[in-house]
Amino acid sequence: MDWAFEQSPDCIKIMGLDGALLAMNRNGMCAMEIDDFSNVLGHKWPVLWPDATRSKVQTAMERALAGEEGHFNAFCPTARGTPKWWDVLVTPIRNGDGHVERLLAVSRDISEVRRAVEAQLELAARLQFTLEATEIGEWDLDLESLAATRTLRHDQCFGYPDGASEWSVDIMLGHVHPQDRALVEAAFHEALKNDRPLRFEARIIWNDNSIHWISVHGSRYRSADRPDRMIGIVSDITDRMRTTEELKEASQRKDEFLAMLAHELRNPLAPISAAAQILTLGRADAALTLKAGTIIDRQARHMNRLLDDLLDVSRVTQGLVTLSMMRLDLKRVIADAVEQARPMIEQNQHHFSVQLDPAQAFALGDDKRLVQVLANLLNNAAKYTPRGGNIALRLRCKGGFAHISVKDDGIGMDSATLENAFELFSQAARSSDRTTGGLGLGLALVKSLVDRHDGSVTGHSAGKGMGSEFEVRLPLLAAGPAVSNDEAARVPAGSRLRLLIVDDNRDAAETLGMVLGADGHEIHIAFAGQDAIDSAAAIRPDACLLDVGLPDMSGYELARRLRALPETRDASMIAVTGYGSKNDREHSVHAGIDHHLTKPVDTTLLKQALAAIAPKVTN
Numbered sequence: 001m002d003w004a005f006e007q008s009p010d011c012i013k014i015m016g017l018d019g020a021l022l023a024m025n026r027n028g029m030c031a032m033e034i035d036d037f038s039n040v041l042g043h044k045w046p047v048l049w050p051d052a053t054r055s056k057v058q059t060a061m062e063r064a065l066a067g068e069e070g071h072f073n074a075f076c077p078t079a080r081g082t083p084k085w086w087d088v089l090v091t092p093i094r095n096g097d098g099h100v101e102r103l104l105a106v107s108r109d110i111s112e113v114r115r116a117v118e119a120q121l122e123l124a125a126r127l128q129f130t131l132e133a134t135e136i137g138e139w140d141l142d143l144e145s146l147a148a149t150r151t152l153r154h155d156q157c158f159g160y161p162d163g164a165s166e167w168s169v170d171i172m173l174g175h176v177h178p179q180d181r182a183l184v185e186a187a188f189h190e191a192l193k194n195d196r197p198l199r200f201e202a203r204i205i206w207n208d209n210s211i212h213w214i215s216v217h218g219s220r221y222r223s224a225d226r227p228d229r230m231i232g233i234v235s236d237i238t239d240r241m242r243t244t245e246e247l248k249e250a251s252q253r254k255d256e257f258l259a260m261l262a263h264e265l266r267n268p269l270a271p272i273s274a275a276a277q278i279l280t281l282g283r284a285d286a287a288l289t290l291k292a293g294t295i296i297d298r299q300a301r302h303m304n305r306l307l308d309d310l311l312d313v314s315r316v317t318q319g320l321v322t323l324s325m326m327r328l329d330l331k332r333v334i335a336d337a338v339e340q341a342r343p344m345i346e347q348n349q350h351h352f353s354v355q356l357d358p359a360q361a362f363a364l365g366d367d368k369r370l371v372q373v374l375a376n377l378l379n380n381a382a383k384y385t386p387r388g389g390n391i392a393l394r395l396r397c398k399g400g401f402a403h404i405s406v407k408d409d410g411i412g413m414d415s416a417t418l419e420n421a422f423e424l425f426s427q428a429a430r431s432s433d434r435t436t437g438g439l440g441l442g443l444a445l446v447k448s449l450v451d452r453h454d455g456s457v458t459g460h461s462a463g464k465g466m467g468s469e470f471e472v473r474l475p476l477l478a479a480g481p482a483v484s485n486d487e488a489a490r491v492p493a494g495s496r497l498r499l500l501i502v503d504d505n506r507d508a509a510e511t512l513g514m515v516l517g518a519d520g521h522e523i524h525i526a527f528a529g530q531d532a533i534d535s536a537a538a539i540r541p542d543a544c545l546l547d548v549g550l551p552d553m554s555g556y557e558l559a560r561r562l563r564a565l566p567e568t569r570d571a572s573m574i575a576v577t578g579y580g581s582k583n584d585r586e587h588s589v590h591a592g593i594d595h596h597l598t599k600p601v602d603t604t605l606l607k608q609a610l611a612a613i614a615p616k617v618t619n
Helices: 002-007 026-031 054-065 111-133 152-157 169-175 178-193 238-281 286-317 330-347 367-383 415-419 442-452 485-489 506-517 529-539 555-564 582-590 603-618
Strands: 011-015 021-024 070-075 085-094 100-109 136-142 148-150 198-205 211-223 226-236 326-329 351-356 362-365 390-398 401-408 456-460 468-475 498-502 522-526 543-546 572-577 595-598
Touching: 002 026, 011 026, 026 100, 054 070, 054 085, 054 100, 085 111, 136 152, 152 226, 169 178, 178 198, 178 211, 211 238, 238 286, 326 330, 326 367, 330 351, 330 362, 330 367, 330 390, 330 401, 362 367, 362 468, 367 390, 367 401, 367 442, 367 468, 442 456, 442 468, 498 506, 498 529, 506 522, 506 603, 522 529, 529 543, 529 555, 543 555, 555 572, 555 582, 572 603, 582 595, 595 603
Parallel strands: 351 390, 498 522, 498 543, 543 572, 572 595
Antiparallel strands: 011 021, 011 100, 070 085, 085 100, 136 148, 136 226, 198 211, 211 226, 326 362, 390 401, 401 468, 456 468
16 A cells, blocks of 8 residues: 555545645655645645635545545646646545545646647637638538538528528539539549549529629548548638729720820821921921911820820829819809810710709819819710710709709710729720720719819719710809909910020920910020020020929029029029929929929910019019
8 A cells, every 4th residue: 555655656645534634645745846745744735725726625525525536627836836737536535444534635737638738729719710700611521421510600601691501512512603513513523532632712602692702622631430521611702803803804994095095195196297297398388387287286285185184183083183172153163164065065066955053053162173074074975975966964953962964865884884984994995996085084083073072973874875974963052252263363464575495305495485486575595404594694584484304403403593693583483394293393382483384385374374474574
């Protein structure tokens, strides 16, 4: 007995009926890290356990005192504080009369087993959290009976929000889209035949007939005491597949747009080149010269509109356009838009009608941009309506909003085209034959500008050949006086000015000089910044028209240096440049430049700027 007591690897304790420690084997002392048993001799055993465990110890002792076995698992640190878990059995020790006279407690260190179990539980919890967070379902398929167990999320991927009442391989295949069923069956066959991982993506049909995408991964699992199984996961990838398809469509629209852009830019270049050759030959009479000039002017304006569309939609969609918000009479805005669009409407011999609500219609907005919005809608209606068609513009005031609609009986749109109508580069779907021209940016620009005015724009079409209707909805203001940008821009005609044009592009400088010289201004030209500085004292210009990208210094630097000269300190500085971003305009302001105009310059705006200078020069 003594030999077994000392040789046991477990911690063995002999206690009195009151739980007082009477003896402990050496291995037990080592396990509990007790150096001297006398330090615990006579101590009550339950007191040595943590408070949270003491009730378990007491219950086990009571069972042993009653002649039974008491058993429990619990945590208790050693005498040195080492954390350990114990499997404990408490039994009675009887005397010759069969009465219980002592208690025997055998404690086995199960810390390693406990840590392994806890690690497995933690791993399972982490896996479960990951599956739930990523919305992945699990499945387990018995390869003999083909019975399957699975999680709720698995069933939800197949359209069963509360779980399916039964499941099998046949039920799963019944949900697979007919066009993908062969792929799925082949994937299972390959995985089972060649013992390879199962992987496939396929469309499935829910019970409500909606189509979804799933991704399935699985692997064969063999066990000595269970039939072969295949275990795996399933996830709903519908959103990912839709996004991928949308990105592919957007990329295709972009490619088609770039092809259109090349086409649209080459078209006006051909007549410009031909007209330029006529002029350079020097043999054209006055009538032919005038005609060639008219062609160049018209085609250059067309190219300018294309570039303006490109720059406008980029700036507006990125929020880089600053709106000049003021109180506007929407009826005046409509009149200005109709005036802009009327040439195209009349050119196509359309029947055009306007119906305005008799109530006053005032809104807070940018006059120029709202005119641009409505002119775009009218021009689109004129483009996409066969010659002699009908276009109607209507203004209604209702519920605190102005509803401005443009309706035509033109080519119309199918649902797919209408869905993408306000996206960039969407025109190709409307007119792949390109007979109407343009870059397909108009409606994207319309939507961005209307959004900036806290409004909305919607489109409607009954289908191809059934016409289209677009409606702009803007919040109304209370009635009152309105100011138009055109009125604010009116200036008196300018008198003769001395102008210094600085541009390293000789053709650009000389043609601009010809245009302004025809208005009676005195023109001086320099092709570099230093040349302008050297000649400024003699010229004493009233205004300097500066290109920004000069060879020897920037136009901004030139403006600063001209401001430092007494002869040009008070001259007006006008940037005439191809750089038109927000940063470029800010550089102009910091350099002391009064006006920033982008090439090809709008001569009307330039002449207005010069007209504003004339009174100052006269005074």
